[in-house]
Amino acid sequence: MSSSETFVIVGASLAGAKAAQALRDQGFAGRIVLIGAEQHLPYERPPLSKGYLAGSAEREKVFVHPESWYAEHDIELCLNQSVSRLDRDARVVELADGTQFGYDKLLLSTGASPRALSVPGADAEGVHLLRTLDDSDTLRALLPTLSRLVVIGAGWIGLEVAAAAREAGVEVTVVESAELPLLRVLGPEVARVFADLHVQHGVDFRFNASLTEIRTSAGRASGVTLGDGTVIEADAVLVAVGVTPNSQLAEAAGLSVDNGILLDSSLCSSDWRIFAAGDVANAMNALYNKHIRVEHWANALNQPTTVAASMLGQRAHYDQLPYFFTDQYDLGMEYVGHVDPGGYDQVVFRGDVAAREFIAFWLKDNRVLAGMNVNVWDVTDDIKRLIRSETGIDAGRLADTGTPLSELVTVAG
Numbered sequence: 001m002s003s004s005e006t007f008v009i010v011g012a013s014l015a016g017a018k019a020a021q022a023l024r025d026q027g028f029a030g031r032i033v034l035i036g037a038e039q040h041l042p043y044e045r046p047p048l049s050k051g052y053l054a055g056s057a058e059r060e061k062v063f064v065h066p067e068s069w070y071a072e073h074d075i076e077l078c079l080n081q082s083v084s085r086l087d088r089d090a091r092v093v094e095l096a097d098g099t100q101f102g103y104d105k106l107l108l109s110t111g112a113s114p115r116a117l118s119v120p121g122a123d124a125e126g127v128h129l130l131r132t133l134d135d136s137d138t139l140r141a142l143l144p145t146l147s148r149l150v151v152i153g154a155g156w157i158g159l160e161v162a163a164a165a166r167e168a169g170v171e172v173t174v175v176e177s178a179e180l181p182l183l184r185v186l187g188p189e190v191a192r193v194f195a196d197l198h199v200q201h202g203v204d205f206r207f208n209a210s211l212t213e214i215r216t217s218a219g220r221a222s223g224v225t226l227g228d229g230t231v232i233e234a235d236a237v238l239v240a241v242g243v244t245p246n247s248q249l250a251e252a253a254g255l256s257v258d259n260g261i262l263l264d265s266s267l268c269s270s271d272w273r274i275f276a277a278g279d280v281a282n283a284m285n286a287l288y289n290k291h292i293r294v295e296h297w298a299n300a301l302n303q304p305t306t307v308a309a310s311m312l313g314q315r316a317h318y319d320q321l322p323y324f325f326t327d328q329y330d331l332g333m334e335y336v337g338h339v340d341p342g343g344y345d346q347v348v349f350r351g352d353v354a355a356r357e358f359i360a361f362w363l364k365d366n367r368v369l370a371g372m373n374v375n376v377w378d379v380t381d382d383i384k385r386l387i388r389s390e391t392g393i394d395a396g397r398l399a400d401t402g403t404p405l406s407e408l409v410t411v412a413g
């Protein structure tokens with residue numbers, strides 16, 4: 001491995017910082033340049049809609065590494081700098097001010113950006129998105145001052161902010177185009193658990209609703225109007241309608257892009273010198289034998305180990321099961337596996353759903369595709385083994401809490 005090589009990483013968040021770490025851990029002695037558009041040290045986003053937003057988690061805890069770590073590991077950290085062009089022939093990336101960095105290998109860990117709305121009023125003051133530490137700081141300062149918040153979108157971030165706002169005593173209305181929260185990701189059986197949770201905590205859901213406008217008063221958001229003419233008043237509006245991958249650089253440079261940067265299972269793009277990881281990566285998953293783009297923390301945490309090995313010329317394949325977690329009120333959960341919308345034929349519950357202490361399994365043809373443990377802990381490895389198991393599962397035994405999960409696993413993963 002040559003110590004005269006330069007590896008450039010564009011995107012200084014979890015995936016970028018972990019990739020820099022993995023490259024050093026795996027012995028790369030060359031130059032590493034980590035370029036990030038944000039002014040902050042690389043940080044983790046999950047606390048931004050949970051403990052940090054609620055004021056219970058300290059700011060220092062969100063950073064991936066302390067500032068000194070980068071100098072100690074000889075990582076050139078260029079913050080507050082956005083790469084505006086990638087020239088694959090010259091093998092350089094260029095900043096907006098014209099500064100160029102040459103590379104031998106390039107990692108794009110540019111993440112994703114929240115979708116904005118295009119209805120009238122969408123850019124008014126008092127309309128918020130939540131992606132960055134700065135967004136979270138703004139909302140954190142705002143929550144204690146609010147009486148009423150409207151959240152557009154009942155996905156994970158919308159629901160987590162709804163929970164934080166309810167706990168701060170704010171009246172919350174969640175507007176959702178589907179008939180339940182999280183319907184596409186969970187299906188109706190488990191989506192109902194989240195609907196009940198929030199209703200019990202006083203959230204006012206408006207399902208099957210379309211948004212016509214964000215109402216304004218003196219230029220500030222004052223509520224929303226729905227498609228059926230309903231007006232909901234609010235002091236602030238949070239738009240949480242999903243994200244799109246930041247693949248513009250890759251696309252303009254002619255890399256294969258389709259719902260993120262297309263990668264093989266070694267996380268290499270259509271250019272052998274360019275790799276990607278994290279939210280922007282639409283990677284072939286060797287386990288599922290198809291491309292999957294995962295917008296979750298564990299993916300941004302784990303892909304860097306594989307991508308670093310690949311950048312260093314080793315044979316490496318990413319085949320980890322997607323994993324994510326959430327905390328809302330007194331519900332903590334972990335989800336592992338992957339199910340396409342409607343891609344299952346049965347949900348098996350194990351435990352007490354009403355008490356919100358259970359595991360849900362999504363099955364197809366008696367095979368476990370995914371599992372979610374709600375307020376039940378230390379079962380993720382067993383669920384992973386069930387998913388990787390090559391034989392069918394007896395749904396009755398799976399539902400029976402008297403049968404240890406480990407007994408149901410016939411092939412270790």
Ligand SMILES: Cc1cc2nc3c(=O)[nH]c(=O)nc-3n(C[C@H](O)[C@H](O)[C@H](O)COP(=O)(O)OP(=O)(O)OC[C@H]3O[C@@H](n4cnc5c(N)ncnc54)[C@H](O)[C@@H]3O)c2cc1C
Pocket residue numbers: 010011012013014015016035036037038044045046047048049081082083084109110111112113130131132157246249277278279280294295296297298300323324325326327
């Ligand atoms: C509020 C919130 C809560 C979340 N909660 C959870 C959770 O509970 N569980 C879970 O599993 N996941 C959660 N996630 C998702 C998780 O945080 C993401 O999957 C993770 O941040 C992805 O990391 P990343 O490094 O790939 O991308 P990002 O975190 O998006 O970082 C990409 C970085 O690249 C920078 N960048 C982009 N383009 C350029 C450019 N041209 N030049 C320079 N820099 C550039 C961006 O500014 C950004 O800093 C949450 C996300 C948010 C926003």
